[in-house]
Amino acid sequence: MEGIGEALDRTSSRSLSTPSQPASSLRDHREILGAIRAHELADAADAMLSHLVRTTDALLAMRKDRRLDTSRS
Numbered sequence: 001m002e003g004i005g006e007a008l009d010r011t012s013s014r015s016l017s018t019p020s021q022p023a024s025s026l027r028d029h030r031e032i033l034g035a036i037r038a039h040e041l042a043d044a045a046d047a048m049l050s051h052l053v054r055t056t057d058a059l060l061a062m063r064k065d066r067r068l069d070t071s072r073s
Helices: 002-015 021-037 041-072
Strands: none
Touching: 002 041, 021 041
């Protein structure tokens, strides 16, 4: 479990370093929490999956941008 926690910490640090990501993640987390508080577990799961997809997409875009920058050097 320790390795998973470290990987999540790295992922969070990287994704939150983009200008729009902190606000986007906060909105996502509020949506997830709201669904949990309303006992709408399917909605919470859907919101969590959407959050993970958006975060993954942002990380992949960052990686692609870095590769493009490196190839131009």
